[in-house]
Amino acid sequence: MEILDQISDFIQQGNMDEVARLTNSTIEQNISPQDIIDKGLVSGMGIIGEKFKNNEVFVPEMLIAARAMNKALEILEPEMINADIKSAGTLVIGSVEGDLHDIGKNLVGIMFKGAGFKIIDLGVDVSADRFIKTAKENTADFIGLSALLTTTMTNMEDTIKGLKAENLSIKVLVGGAPLTEKFAREIEADGYAPDAASAVGVARSLLTS
């Protein structure tokens, strides 16, 4: 549908006003909110995310695209409730204990939100206990652990060990500048993503596996 392609394009350009205008007209045209999300918003965020991954665009482009997407989701919220649209999954996310950095974590949250996930953002300096407690209370599918510092990334293991001790099957995704695939394997994380755009794909593959 042409209007959905246009929404996708304007999401990629981060043109919030046009995204809002077109989202309102899709509602008037009785296009299903699921289609608007999948073929407009998620499609647009997916393309910009891919460009980010390939170093063709940088953080600012991602942020303005995300802002446009959030605006559309706000407009669509009542429609989504009426149509009983289920989220793609629930992610509890935060920067690990001792780490006050949140830019990377915020970007990952944006990408998941754009892909239709419910996000519970615990902010920075989050203890393993708080991650686990919140994930249990919200029957989350994933816990996303972020760290920018080499001195704090080692705290990621506490959450993974805590989940194992309680025999919980919530999957743990890890990421952050100093992390490597090898480190993620060593601490037995379920998934590792080198950048925000890849994280959603990793989560999806874990859901289907």
Place this chain on the structure above:
Amino acid sequence: MHALISTLIAKGPVVTDGAWGTEIQKRGLKTGENPESWNLSHPELVEEVPKLYVDAGSQIILTNTFGANKFIQEKYGLGDQIAALNKAGVEISKRAAGDKTCVFASIGPSGKMLLLEEVSEADLQRAFEEQAGAISEAGVDGIVIETMTDINEALIAINVAKQTGLPVVASMVFGAGKDKDRTMMGATPEEVVEKFTEAGVDIIGANCGQGIEDFIPVCRRMKSITNLPLWMKPNAGLPEVVDGKTVYNTTAQDFAEAVPKLVEAGACFIGGCCGTGPEFIKKIAETVGKL
């Protein structure tokens, strides 16, 4: 050019200092603790760090004030101690410096993003004014605005720092993009030079983010379009975790061996960032001494 800067660079490349955070951690600061709070609680231990750098051959040392701004300190409940934290930080470095070493005070990023509208330009400006005011009152030889990822935030800090009349260094983090030559926000070395020159900085720099080899092309590109002196503080390579401990793979010797190439690329001020320590500064000083 500030008289101090021309005097400093007249005799060849100037040796600055290395990392502070890891050195303070060696003295008992815990991960996640507030390094700047130690200026008030453990000044004698903090002072050991710049003393080591002075002994190793630093001609300029910085101060333990990188995160002493309102936004970061509020997270630790010290948002009302900005003046005291900065004053104590400057005094510590001045004691260590004696009269032979210059003290340039460090100003780091706020940790808030303008683009996400987490903070307004006016609030950022007020926060930097508070910090720069305290630093300038305590008396330093210059101000280093460092580890910046957003040019716009750096420009606000630069304008504020310039008001003090002190020489101002402004240094960005590069390392994003496929050629590792962009800032997190995608800016190129050329864009940084252009904007910083327009803002009237005295010295343009790059620090953190990557190892010395990757600094060389960034430095060369800056040099090709500016006559302003360049300030380079690379990391000791990229960190790896071995048995739960963080290890940087570049040794002081490796680092020092790359220094002549960085000088040739146009660096006037050379030191280190994450993973570098007094041993690195000693080797850099020896290398620079032979050039």
